[in-house]
Amino acid sequence: MRKFSTVFLFHLREGLMAKATMIMSVVLFIFVVGVFGVQKYIAGTEKTNKDKDKIVLINQTVNYPLDPASLNKTLKSAKIEQGNPGNEIDVKKQVEDGSKDGLIIITEKNNVPAIQYTYKKFSNSDVLSVLNMTLQQNYLTKTAQDLKLSPDSVAKLLQKVEVKEEVLKNPMATFGIAYFFGFLLYMFLLIYGNSIATGIVAEKSSRVMEVLLPKVSPVVTLYGRVVAVFFVACAQLIVLGLGFLFANLLGWVNTNAISFFGMKIDLEALDSSTIIAFVVYFLLGYLLYGLLYAAIGSVVSRTEELQMVLMPLTILVVAAFFISINALINPNGTFIQISSYIPFFAPLVAFSRFVSGEMNFIEISASVLILLVSILILTRVASRIYVNGVMYYSEKVKLKDVARLLKRQ
Incomplete structure (x- = not known):
């Protein structure tokens, strides 16, 4: 545990104190406050200067x-x-x-x-x-x-038919919430997954790992970096939240008209079960993809080659996001239901189906269990590739090289 905390704190301090992280935090804060400020200005302008046809x-x-x-x-x-x-x-x-x-x-x-x-x-x-x-x-x-x-006959002729509507499940009430959280996880995986892989390639190039691995278990080193990057990302999310709170204190936030890419976010539809489901799928999805990014990053020797090697993984994340958007519209489609149990798609797709109200407790439990088992298997696979990959130097990475590293003891 002491070795894990040492590795974790080292990477956490390195990530938080990085110049890029500080600049990004300032930019995010200004961006969030600026967005609500612009919306407030536009709303005021439309209210006072709108010309009638x-x-x-x-x-x-x-x-x-x-x-x-x-x-x-x-x-x-x-x-x-x-x-x-x-x-x-x-x-x-x-x-x-x-x-x-x-x-x-x-x-x-x-x-x-x-x-x-x-x-x-x-x-x-x-x-x-x-x-x-x-x-x-x-x-x-x-x-x-x-x-x-x-007059009575006229009144009867003008009498309108009374129509009463009762919706049992209103998907539009939670559509904006599901889309926002899905987009958040999508960007989270892409940005900080790349950050994990880039950091490993940089350490590999400096030969630091050759000194570290004989003293620390590869699983500890692997999870130390993955968890540290997760906390760095959470710090960025806190900055976003602080920007929102600051804009709210200035009176620039209209909680009844919050939207994301034109989709209204109904805060009244945000309940505890939705928050818990998001946190669970968020953590499991990050661990799954974080291990994959770390494993793939460990076999790359040069930063220039990294994006090309990560392309298949990027395609998986993008595909999961678009399937999750389709799940909001058609949550009971056959392919959508199957995707809820595919580990690479489940964090986004299963969450979208849950928010749409189309997944019961048994289906959610099965989806989470499959993700947990997949993470356990991937931990063993990724640590094997990781410990052999950081000692592997090659001009160009091929699939057969990865398979050989996986078999190596």
């Missing part, structure tokens, strides 16, 4: 008068101006050159009103909805008067 209304009907002032009280995104019949061509030119945003002409055929809406590129659904509702109401009222219907 200028819509010209020309009413050619006799039986369906419309009051622009009354309509404008209902409309939030547009302002209706009264136009004169016969000026349609001039108004269309104004719509075309951009001085007006739209032209609406109300016509009447066989006592039935009709709407003709002309716009340049984008329509305003708010205007169409209000006009359609108003004209529909006026048409029903006029028809009832023409048929001499009693």
Whole structure:
């Protein structure tokens, strides 16, 4: 245990005191605070300076008068101006050159009103909805008067069907949370997995490992680095959290409108079970990939060759992320369900399915058990490759070389 703590503290101190780590911490803090600051500024600008669409209304009907002032009280995104019949061509030119945003002409055929809406590129659904509702109401009222219907009969005709919705599982409530956590783990594996491999290659190049391994077990050395890099990464996450708290103290965070790449994050849907599941899959996924990155990094002699050798592992991480995104949309697909138990995909895919509410306790337990067994097997395999790989120097790494290192005692 003393040897592990010595190796762990050495790598932890080295990682935390590295110049790149300090610069990254400052950049992350400024980035998080800046993002919420920009969002606050944009929200304030939109609230004070948002221009309403200028819509010209020309009413050619006799039986369906419309009051622009009354309509404008209902409309939030547009302002209706009264136009004169016969000026349609001039108004269309104004719509075309951009001085007006739209032209609406109300016509009447066989006592039935009709709407003709002309716009340049984008329509305003708010205007169409209000006009359609108003004209529909006026048409029903006029028809009832023409048929001499009693007020009670008119009220019955206008009675709307009551619709009640009850959702048992609302995937949209947790979609943003699952996507954010999945993306966090995805970036975590890529960035700090590469950090593990790069550090091992650097130590191998300096021949430090040749002195260290005879005195310390390879498993201790392997896990000492993997765990130390994990704590360095956690420190970076704490910096992100501090940036969020600082922005919140400044009043720049709207907890009801937090989004990630346009996907709303509903904090009310974040419960203890989701947090526990994330922590479990986060730790297991990191250990699994951390051991793989360490094993592969140990067989590389030059930093220039590292990214090419790590390419298959990078593809695995990217594939797991995209499968997990698909799992949010279709959690019960056959391939998605199988991927929940494949160790390389399970940390991301199983978590997405769990958040979607499509994994029961037995399925989650099976997924976690498979990951634990895989990590135990991989520990033995990775330590064998690691202890032989750090003593292996070659210009170019081949698959058969890795297999030979695995068999070597």
